[in-house]
Amino acid sequence: MIVLGLESSCDETGLALYDTERGLLSHALHSQIAMHQEYGGVVPELASRDHIRRALPLLEEVLTKAQLSRNEIDAIAYTQGPGLAGALLVGASVACGLGLALDKPVLGIHHLEGHLLSPLLASKPPAFPFIALLVSGGHTQLMRVDGVGQYQLLGETLDDAAGEAFDKSAKLLGLSYPGGPAISRLAEFGDPLAYKFPRPMLHSKDLNFSFSGLKTAVLTVVKSHPANICEQDKANIARGFVDALVDVLVAKCVTAMKEHSMKRLVIAGGVGANSQLRAALNAAATKRRFQVFYPELEFCTDNGAMIAFAGAMRLKKNPALAKRDYSFNVRPRWPLHELEAA
Ligand code: KG4
Numbered sequence: 001m002i003v004l005g006l007e008s009s010c011d012e013t014g015l016a017l018y019d020t021e022r023g024l025l026s027h028a029l030h031s032q033i034a035m036h037q038e039y040g041g042v043v044p045e046l047a048s049r050d051h052i053r054r055a056l057p058l059l060e061e062v063l064t065k066a067q068l069s070r071n072e073i074d075a076i077a078y079t080q081g082p083g084l085a086g087a088l089l090v091g092a093s094v095a096c097g098l099g100l101a102l103d104k105p106v107l108g109i110h111h112l113e114g115h116l117l118s119p120l121l122a123s124k125p126p127a128f129p130f131i132a133l134l135v136s137g138g139h140t141q142l143m144r145v146d147g148v149g150q151y152q153l154l155g156e157t158l159d160d161a162a163g164e165a166f167d168k169s170a171k172l173l174g175l176s177y178p179g180g181p182a183i184s185r186l187a188e189f190g191d192p193l194a195y196k197f198p199r200p201m202l203h204s205k206d207l208n209f210s211f212s213g214l215k216t217a218v219l220t221v222v223k224s225h226p227a228n229i230c231e232q233d234k235a236n237i238a239r240g241f242v243d244a245l246v247d248v249l250v251a252k253c254v255t256a257m258k259e260h261s262m263k264r265l266v267i268a269g270g271v272g273a274n275s276q277l278r279a280a281l282n283a284a285a286t287k288r289r290f291q292v293f294y295p296e297l298e299f300c301t302d303n304g305a306m307i308a309f310a311g312a313m314r315l316k317k318n319p320a321l322a323k324r325d326y327s328f329n330v331r332p333r334w335p336l337h338e339l340e341a342a
């Protein structure tokens with residue numbers, strides 16, 4: 001079965017073709033980062049319009065790469081939510097329009113399920129069950145994953161998401177959007193002893209997170225400096241921030257692994273691309289004797305492959321989900337626990 005995946009929940013248009021027999025056949029992505037950069041964040045209306053422009057050329061690109069014709073697609077999976085309403089509507093209408101024209105079934109996918117399952121696209125995928133840390137621009141969650149559609153929320157952020165904390169703190173340091181990769185690069189040059197930022201909820205007895213206080217701590221330090229903050233000091237602040245955030249993420253992962261006696265930890269979402277987080281998790285995994293799995297770097301951030309894959313997994317498990325119903329509704333707010341088991 002060949003599934004076309006279509007991701008358009010935020011500022012990336014991603015398309016991909018996944019074959020349940022042969023694996024990922026092709027994928028293509030257009031990132032809108034350059035377009036939104038001058039505004040310091042995503043402008044929803046511009047995002048929607050750009051998704052419209054990119055979707056069909058990207059479809060042609062994935063078909064050409066995979067040497068397939070449109071008629072060889074067996075089903076179409078698109079991101080139904082959560083995300084920006086207008087951006088989601090573009091993906092949903094393109095997917096349903098294609099489904100209607102080609103007489104193929106269409107399936108709405110939860111964006112976070114796409115992220116959660118993305119490490120399974122790697123050459124050495126983890127087996128179920130595992131603990132997953134989902135760290136993206138909009139979400140920070142620890143989940144127990146027992147199979148496709150079997151997700152148990154163990155803890156989540158009470159305020160800002162990890163990626164949001166990265167982006168906001170980077171902005172305070174004058175770095176451009178999206179700040180995650182930029183603040184991470186800068187932190188490499190920082191002195192780890194220069195600033196000791198708070199580790200929010202490190203000792204709370206649960207698996208929840210809170211990052212807005214950390215961002216405020218960065219703000220307080222930045223404000224306490226004279227107008228022109230030197231590059232070395234920026235790097236020191238970046239280092240203090242990254243170390244604090246990584247400490248909390250790693251500590252909570254270790255607790256979840258212990259509490260559930262798990263041997264496999266999976267990292268998903270854009271912040272999963274972060275090199276400091278990966279180094280600290282790898283060290284913890286060696287010390288505590290568990291394995292840690294990451295998606296390929298290109299599948300950490302938003303992409304069509306994870307949506308095609310999640311669609312294929314759901315359809316494989318439950319072929320009755322393949323419906324030729326082309327009326328669609330997007331779900332900009334869609335808690336993962338409301339997702340039906342596959
Ligand atoms: O998963 P994603 O592409 O989109 C959402 O679903 O939110 O995640 C984007 C987030 C942004 O906040 C971005 O700054 C962050 O992931 N990010 C990083 C890195 N690469 C992306 N944060 C820290 N270090 C990175 N290398």
Ligand code: ZN
Pocket residue numbers: 111115136137269270301302
């Ligand atoms: Zn995402």
